[in-house]
Amino acid sequence: MFDQKIVKFPDMKFENKEDVVAYLADFLYEENKISDKKEYIKAVMKREAVMPTEIGYFIAIPHGESKSVNESFCACVKLKNPIIWDKEEVKYVFNIGVPIEQRNEEHIRILSRLCSDLMLEDFRNSLYACETEKELYEKMESITKEE
Numbered sequence: 001m002f003d004q005k006i007v008k009f010p011d012m013k014f015e016n017k018e019d020v021v022a023y024l025a026d027f028l029y030e031e032n033k034i035s036d037k038k039e040y041i042k043a044v045m046k047r048e049a050v051m052p053t054e055i056g057y058f059i060a061i062p063h064g065e066s067k068s069v070n071e072s073f074c075a076c077v078k079l080k081n082p083i084i085w086d087k088e089e090v091k092y093v094f095n096i097g098v099p100i101e102q103r104n105e106e107h108i109r110i111l112s113r114l115c116s117d118l119m120l121e122d123f124r125n126s127l128y129a130c131e132t133e134k135e136l137y138e139k140m141e142s143i144t145k146e147e
Contacts, residue, residue: 052086
């Protein structure tokens with residue numbers, strides 16, 4: 001689910017969630033996690049239109065139902081500067097992707113596990129303390145070791 005290649009600390013300014021989702025699609029495509037950037041962006045933004053995925057605590061978990069997902073993943077991005085996602089500031093973005101044929105079971109399992117840990121103040125504080133992509137990857141990888 002987690003892959004160090006899709007944990008990023010981009011040194012760039014994002015204006016809005018659309019910019020972040022496009023950035024995610026670019027590197028997910030490069031890492032062969034998705035097969036069609038435009039289709040994936042469309043699916044994620046369609047889900048955002050139904051209900052924004054910000055959960056508070058400077059965190060958003062965008063996801064969407066897309067045929068373009070090649071394998072299950074959770075990409076992690078720590079923004080240099082927070083942006084307003086919908087109504088709240090977001091600095092940490094966890095983008096979940098699951099192949100359509102595994103959508104219900106796999107997606108719910110990943111989202112449930114991620115959300116339950118992100119609701120714990122100690123976990124969030126250790127997440128906020130991560131200063132490198134490797135540290136953030138190791139913190140997120142610890143979620144799968146707890147299962």
